[in-house]
Amino acid sequence: MRVAIAGSGAMGCRFGYMMSEAGHEVVLLDRWQEHIDAINANGLRIDWEGEDRVAHLPIMRPEEATGDFDLVICFTKALGLDPMLKAMQSVLKEHTMVLCLLNGIGHEETVSKYVPASNFLLGTTIWTAGLNGPGHAHLYGSGTVALQNTDGTDEGVAAAKRIAEVMDAAGLNTEFSANVKHAIYRKAALNGVVNGLCALLDCNLQSFGDTVAAAEVAPVIVSEFAMVAALEGIEMDQEEVNAYIRSIYSPEAIGEHYPSLHQDLIQQHRLTEIDFLNGAVARKAKAAGLRAPYCELVTYLVHAKEQLLGAK
Ligand SMILES: NC(=O)C1=CN([C@@H]2O[C@H](COP(=O)(O)OP(=O)(O)OC[C@H]3O[C@@H](n4cnc5c(N)ncnc54)[C@H](OP(=O)(O)O)[C@@H]3O)[C@@H](O)[C@H]2O)C=CC1
Numbered sequence: 001m002r003v004a005i006a007g008s009g010a011m012g013c014r015f016g017y018m019m020s021e022a023g024h025e026v027v028l029l030d031r032w033q034e035h036i037d038a039i040n041a042n043g044l045r046i047d048w049e050g051e052d053r054v055a056h057l058p059i060m061r062p063e064e065a066t067g068d069f070d071l072v073i074c075f076t077k078a079l080g081l082d083p084m085l086k087a088m089q090s091v092l093k094e095h096t097m098v099l100c101l102l103n104g105i106g107h108e109e110t111v112s113k114y115v116p117a118s119n120f121l122l123g124t125t126i127w128t129a130g131l132n133g134p135g136h137a138h139l140y141g142s143g144t145v146a147l148q149n150t151d152g153t154d155e156g157v158a159a160a161k162r163i164a165e166v167m168d169a170a171g172l173n174t175e176f177s178a179n180v181k182h183a184i185y186r187k188a189a190l191n192g193v194v195n196g197l198c199a200l201l202d203c204n205l206q207s208f209g210d211t212v213a214a215a216e217v218a219p220v221i222v223s224e225f226a227m228v229a230a231l232e233g234i235e236m237d238q239e240e241v242n243a244y245i246r247s248i249y250s251p252e253a254i255g256e257h258y259p260s261l262h263q264d265l266i267q268q269h270r271l272t273e274i275d276f277l278n279g280a281v282a283r284k285a286k287a288a289g290l291r292a293p294y295c296e297l298v299t300y301l302v303h304a305k306e307q308l309l310g311a312k
């Protein structure tokens with residue numbers, strides 16, 4: 001299969017590397033010039049569970065991509081999704097399946113501007129990854145992917161299942177989900193609890209989980225996500241989601257991980273995805289005449305931190 005990774009930061013490098021190790025032809029697409037230059041000069045350096053590896057994968061800017069792809073996996077940050085798909089429109093062919101795995105809520109609107117429903121797979125993942133610097137990824141721990149077709153047809157289900165099988169065979173623990181929006185809200189609730197707060201408190205998941213505040217604040221944030229999900233007909237079992245969140249704090253799970261929003265804001269002073277997490281919940285609640293005050297506060301505080309750090 002010819003696979004493009006649309007957004008080849010930390011997660012894009014993980015998925016690109018694992019798909020390439022499974023024998024697929026992978027092309028990394030990105031606009032971060034230092035990263036492109038580093039990979040072109042030295043290959044993609046990987047710290048794989050403490051072992052140094054190098055992968056020689058082609059990398060280029062999205063507008064330079066040519067030919068056609070069987071699968072495009074989107075892993076930009078939320079704010080980079082639209083410009084990425086716009087720049088690579090010419091390689092999105094009739095048979096190209098596009099899988100969106102970004103964190104957060106509402107990416108369907110962006111992807112559907114460029115991809116017909118018959119080619120669009122929506123998904124979510126709990127794999128993790130980080131970057132030590134341009135061209136150097138660190139890949140620890142395990143994860144899963146859930147994905148679903150968005151066109152509601154039997155052919156769409158079959159196509160989604162085929163892609164899930166291919167990714168699963170690459171070790172990405174991928175499953176077709178008959179209700180991926182539920183999985184997306186469940187993951188977004190997890191991100192809504194830990195991503196903004198670990199950034200504001202400057203800590204990893206394990207340290208956050210050890211605070212008294214985590215036990216008190218997490219269920220309230222989860223209840224706000226559940227309230228908004230219910231408006232869209234998605235039922236969340238809040239106890240199950242809270243138990244799921246508690247389960248990731250241990251070092252045997254992903255407790256040592258600094259959430260991607262921490263990586264963006266605290267480590268690199270970059271603008272964040274908060275408007276697609278807690279911010280989306282606050283907006284959707286308001287639009288329905290409701291309030292999600294904890295999500296509103298987290299959103300305000302993360303934006304304040306962006307401002308204080310001069311994030312770009
Ligand atoms: N990291 C993780 O563990 C997880 C992340 N996710 C989600 O996956 C998606 C991708 O996340 P992730 O891979 O962490 O994102 P990264 O920040 O590592 O990469 C995303 C894009 O940001 C740009 N970029 C990254 N670092 C720099 C830098 N130092 N200077 C300039 N540009 C840079 C590049 O794009 P460009 O220059 O084209 O803008 C890159 O393609 C997000 O939606 C995230 O929430 C989901 C699960 C876990």
Ligand SMILES: CC(C)(CO)C(=O)C(=O)O
Nearest residue numbers: 128194195258259260261
């Ligand atoms: C790994 C996890 C779940 C932790 O917040 C994540 O999605 C992220 O880092 O953005």
